[in-house]
Amino acid sequence: MSKIINVDIKKFSYSKETILKDITFSVNKGEFIVITGLSGCGKTSLLRLLNGLIPALYDGNIIGQISILDKSISDYKAGEIAKYVGNVFQNPNDQFFSKDVENEVALIGENMGMERNLLRRQVQNSLQEIGISDLKTRKVRELSGGQKQKVAIASTLVFDSEIILLDEPSANLDYTSTNELGRILKHLKGCGKTIIIVEHRLSYLFQLIDRMIVLKEGKIEGIFSSKDLTSDLEQKNELRSFNNNNLKSVMEYPDDNQMIRIEDVYISNKGYSLKEPVNFTLNSGECIALIGDNGIGKTTLAKQLSGIIPLKKGKTSYSRSIKERLYDVAISLQNCSNMFFCETVEKELIPKDKIKDGKYLEEVKRYLLEMDLWNKRMLNPHDLSGGEKQRLAVIIALLKNSKLVILDEPTAGLDYRRMKLVADAIGEKIKNTPVILITHDIELMFKVCNTAYLLSKNGNKKMIIRGNEDKILDFLKKGK
Amino acid sequence: MKTEIQIKLISVGILMIIYTSIVFFCTMPVYWLMLIFSFFLAAVVKRRKSIQLFAFYIILFGLINIVPSEYFLYGWFGAIYTMVLIILKLFPLWILAGIMSDFSTSTMIYSLRNIHLPNSLCIGVAIFFRFIPEYREYLSEIREGLKARNIEITLFRPIHSLEVYLVPMIYKAFETGETLSCALITKGIEYDCKKTSYQDLSFTWRDYAVILVGLILLGITICQKL
Numbered sequence: 001m002s003k004i005i006n007v008d009i010k011k012f013s014y015s016k017e018t019i020l021k022d023i024t025f026s027v028n029k030g031e032f033i034v035i036t037g038l039s040g041c042g043k044t045s046l047l048r049l050l051n052g053l054i055p056a057l058y059d060g061n062i063i064g065q066i067s068i069l070d071k072s073i074s075d076y077k078a079g080e081i082a083k084y085v086g087n088v089f090q091n092p093n094d095q096f097f098s099k100d101v102e103n104e105v106a107l108i109g110e111n112m113g114m115e116r117n118l119l120r121r122q123v124q125n126s127l128q129e130i131g132i133s134d135l136k137t138r139k140v141r142e143l144s145g146g147q148k149q150k151v152a153i154a155s156t157l158v159f160d161s162e163i164i165l166l167d168e169p170s171a172n173l174d175y176t177s178t179n180e181l182g183r184i185l186k187h188l189k190g191c192g193k194t195i196i197i198v199e200h201r202l203s204y205l206f207q208l209i210d211r212m213i214v215l216k217e218g219k220i221e222g223i224f225s226s227k228d229l230t231s232d233l234e235q236k237n238e239l240r241s242f243n244n245n246n247l248k249s250v251m252e253y254p255d256d257n258q259m260i261r262i263e264d265v266y267i268s269n270k271g272y273s274l275k276e277p278v279n280f281t282l283n284s285g286e287c288i289a290l291i292g293d294n295g296i297g298k299t300t301l302a303k304q305l306s307g308i309i310p311l312k313k314g315k316t317s318y319s320r321s322i323k324e325r326l327y328d329v330a331i332s333l334q335n336c337s338n339m340f341f342c343e344t345v346e347k348e349l350i351p352k353d354k355i356k357d358g359k360y361l362e363e364v365k366r367y368l369l370e371m372d373l374w375n376k377r378m379l380n381p382h383d384l385s386g387g388e389k390q391r392l393a394v395i396i397a398l399l400k401n402s403k404l405v406i407l408d409e410p411t412a413g414l415d416y417r418r419m420k421l422v423a424d425a426i427g428e429k430i431k432n433t434p435v436i437l438i439t440h441d442i443e444l445m446f447k448v449c450n451t452a453y454l455l456s457k458n459g460n461k462k463m464i465i466r467g468n469e470d471k472i473l474d475f476l477k478k479g480k
Numbered sequence: 481m482k483t484e485i486q487i488k489l490i491s492v493g494i495l496m497i498i499y500t501s502i503v504f505f506c507t508m509p510v511y512w513l514m515l516i517f518s519f520f521l522a523a524v525v526k527r528r529k530s531i532q533l534f535a536f537y538i539i540l541f542g543l544i545n546i547v548p549s550e551y552f553l554y555g556w557f558g559a560i561y562t563m564v565l566i567i568l569k570l571f572p573l574w575i576l577a578g579i580m581s582d583f584s585t586s587t588m589i590y591s592l593r594n595i596h597l598p599n600s601l602c603i604g605v606a607i608f609f610r611f612i613p614e615y616r617e618y619l620s621e622i623r624e625g626l627k628a629r630n631i632e633i634t635l636f637r638p639i640h641s642l643e644v645y646l647v648p649m650i651y652k653a654f655e656t657g658e659t660l661s662c663a664l665i666t667k668g669i670e671y672d673c674k675k676t677s678y679q680d681l682s683f684t685w686r687d688y689a690v691i692l693v694g695l696i697l698l699g700i701t702i703c704q705k706l
């Protein structure tokens with residue numbers, strides 16, 4: 001079999017910091033390769049070397065050689081590599097340039113000087129191949145995260161690129177969209193594409209993996225073929241679970257002592273409303289998972305319960321007015337970088353009036369150490385990596401003196417080790433304050449939630465997770 | 481269904497340049513002609529937007545005419561009054577800008593390239609237009625973030641309030657810019673070849689007509705001034 005990519009990097013460094021060392025592997029045509037490892041292990045840099053963003057956009061010293069289709073990457077003309085390598089990025093919102101879907105998909109052809117009639121045909125075919133012909137004239141901004149990633153994949157097919165690189169494509173997707181993404185990748189693999197994907201979440205890829213490269217601190221820890229993928233390997237390398245279907249909840253039932261009551265709350269915002277009211281109670285020691293289809297109103301409910309947007313109908317036992325809610329509920333938002341307004345992580349966590357409060361400072365320190373952010377405390381919060389920002393937002397929410405904590409997708413895109421840190425911190429918090437957790441991270445859910453609240457158009461219900469794992473997975477798959 | 485835009489970006493651009501060069505010198509009848517023609521173009525390209533613009537114009541125009549101008553000679557009110565006057569004077573240009581922002585970003589790049597602007601400049605301009613709808617969303621997201629953190633904005637500390645909005649905005653813009661650059665580079669925007677366009681951008685009689693109207697207006701103004 002012919003080798004389509006050859007990587008032989010002796011050393012790669014940004015200024016003084018060595019990022020990658022002794023990375024040698026090659027990829028066969030049609031292979032499905034997953035690159036994984038803890039955050040900061042160098043996998044994103046490796047991908048940027050492969051798609052040419054280093055050195056085109058990011059500087060760095062590279063000693064070694066990468067060749068694609070038997071030609072060294074440095075011998076390609078600027079931008080030429082786009083013909084052979086298609087890319088899908090992590091953040092589905094920012095990677096689009098055009099307003100509507102067809103122009104976005106066509107962009108690569110325009111850049112490569114593809115003749116118009118051919119281009120029109122290719123765009124048509126690509127959209128059809130991914131099954132999104134009906135989205136052709138839609139505005140990209142109005143699509144869901146899953147649809148956006150499909151558009152990104154469709155654009156790699158216009159030039160029929162042989163190689164497709166994906167950088168954590170599922171990080172912002174919900175459970176159903178992630179499985180749908182897996183289905184599309186399977187189709188592409190069937191078409192003979194060579195696929196290299198950098199990812200933490202492995203369960204949706206498990207059936208497709210030909211080889212998995214595990215990176216650790218910039219070196220290859222091991223390259224494993226599909227039959228080596230056992231739960232031993234999972235635990236040894238702190239990987240996300242290969243198979244979500246076998247996961248079991250480890251949480252006990254909550255106590256009897258009722259703390260929060262939410263009565264007849266109707267989810268509604270900007271013309272959208274859910275017909276069925278929301279009703280549940282939270283006892284002490286309870287963490288409830290709020291689950292349901294994309295767009296059913298989970299985030300809206302979180303904002304309503306925390307006073308960010310008004311509650312038109314319904315009662316919350318902890319506060320009577322929107323103002324009280326704002327002060328009595330701690331929330332970490334899904335777009336967590338909107339929550340940072342200070343120059344350093346430390347200032348973000350320590351308000352001026354608490355600067356002499358020894359007990360509070362002690363608590364901040366404990367959280368920073370627990371969440372692996374202690375060394376970053378003097379950095380600007382906006383300069384943190386995505387996962388670090390999420391953990392900072394969680395600390396902000398947990399530190400606040402509140403009657404209820406709401407966390408909206410705190411672990412999307414976190415590696416196993418960091419996800420566990422968040423889970424432990426939540427587990428500690430619920431001893432005093434109940435937590436509402438919006439998540440599509442099943443591993444996290446089964447680790448910390450004792451109950452789940454299932455939102456759907458056919459009625460909402462609460463369920464104890466332990467013993468009902470199958471029902472919950474089934475609900476996530478079908479959305480009802 | 482989306483209707484295809486019938487007029488090309490370049491012709492709107494040329495019309496805009498002509499308008500800019502005469503808008504401060506022209507007589508009132510020519511100004512009315514410019515305004516009517518702009519509204520006409522807007523109505524052809526995007527009906528709903530043109531109605532919004534028209535309503536906006538009527539309101540401003542009414543305000544200026546209903547309230548006697550003596551009230552506005554001094555201080556704050558005077559400044560606002562002058563500003564409204566300037567907005568009204570430049571209204572034909574706003575309408576054209578509104579039409580232009582409706583074109584797809586890649587059409588814009590291709591059109592700019594066609595008149596031989598450097599590639600990097602074209603990308604810059606196109607990205608600027610791409611960002612406009614983004615900023616509104618940023619603002620509302622930041623407002624939610626402020627609420628979540630219980631930070632209150634008061635008019636008594638204007639600089640602080642501005643900073644609280646501006647700093648996250650700038651970081652967000654950087655972040656989006658970086659991802660967008662990654663996407664563009666890996667899509668071969670720098671590739672050196674004759675670029676093509678997905679939309680058919682060759683001129684039709686409509687474009688020549690638009691430019692002709694512009695030239696006639698230019699001609700009238702020059703004759704009147706000579």
